[in-house]
Amino acid sequence: MRVPAGFSVVTPYLFVNGADDYLGFLAAAFGAREIGCSRAPDGRIANAQIDVFGVTLMVSEASTAFEASxxxxxxxxxxxxxxxxxxxxxxxxxxxxxxxxxxxxxxxxxxxxxxxxxxxxxxxxxxxxx
Structure with missing residues (x-):
């Protein structure tokens, strides 16, 4: 089994409204650091990976297909x-x-x-x- 560096077998993944602001909150509150980010054609975050104390957390902008969790x-x-x-x-x-x-x-x-x-x-x- 292959797991990318920085990920664990189970990686938390959140869909949130206002993903850009949420990443800013995570940085200010917990010192989170962005590892990588891909954006949809409209500029919304499709998938961001952030590091929180050595653990990777994934965040995406919520949508009608993937509601906020x-x-x-x-x-x-x-x-x-x-x-x-x-x-x-x-x-x-x-x-x-x-x-x-x-x-x-x-x-x-x-x-x-x-x-x-x-x-x-x-x-x-x-x-x-x-």
Missing amino acids: RAAFYLYVADADAAMAQAEAAGAERIMEVADMPYGDRQGGVRDPAGTIWWISQRLTDAPYF
Whole structure:
């Protein structure tokens, strides 16, 4: 089996309204970096690949054939409080306050402008998750 460099066997793929603005949000909120982008003849994003902390995420402009989709991501960061503040400053809505969780993560949650939920977590222990 062949998987392109930078991709995993399962790669998250989002269809969003306002894909150009959404890529800007991801860059501001999480430091996402564009890897590549192809555009439809009308200039809308047909497929963009971005790197978020070493993970490839694919984003396309929603259409009548491929409606906007929502998802939830569990994102590990070095500092949950700082990452939450950065995401909020970029336009995310806080949906859960940052707190220490019984499973060893310090975690908060935001909803981004496309409606995607990001659980922003900082691992506090080397113990297994369960």
